[in-house]
Amino acid sequence: MYAVIKTGGKQYRVSEGNILEIEKIDGKQGDVVSFDDVLMVSKNGDVKIGRPVIEGAKVTGEIVTQTKGPKITVFKMKRRKGFRKKTGHRQQLTVLKIKGISM
Numbered sequence: 001m002y003a004v005i006k007t008g009g010k011q012y013r014v015s016e017g018n019i020l021e022i023e024k025i026d027g028k029q030g031d032v033v034s035f036d037d038v039l040m041v042s043k044n045g046d047v048k049i050g051r052p053v054i055e056g057a058k059v060t061g062e063i064v065t066q067t068k069g070p071k072i073t074v075f076k077m078k079r080r081k082g083f084r085k086k087t088g089h090r091q092q093l094t095v096l097k098i099k100g101i102s103m
Helices: none
Strands: 002-007 010-015 019-023 032-035 038-043 046-049 058-068 072-078 083-089 092-102
Touching: 002 032, 010 019, 010 092
Parallel strands: none
Antiparallel strands: 002 010, 002 038, 019 092, 032 058, 038 046, 058 092, 072 083
């Protein structure tokens, strides 16, 4: 059984027991979170697709940790003008373990 959920502007295919990194959501380690934006559910070959979401479907997960992603370097330059600008960014992430999918 798997489902497609939407969080942080992205879509993820999840199954029970999966561990995934998503954009940061509020909560501490060990907190249980639920996702109501379930776009699709497949169980034993029976596929249900929402328009846009499936009513009553829910995916629950547990926060494993709050972490940061790899550092990304942003470098801007304009040729022949002496303009150079270097900045960086680290995205804050939440590591989740999927506990269950319910319809």
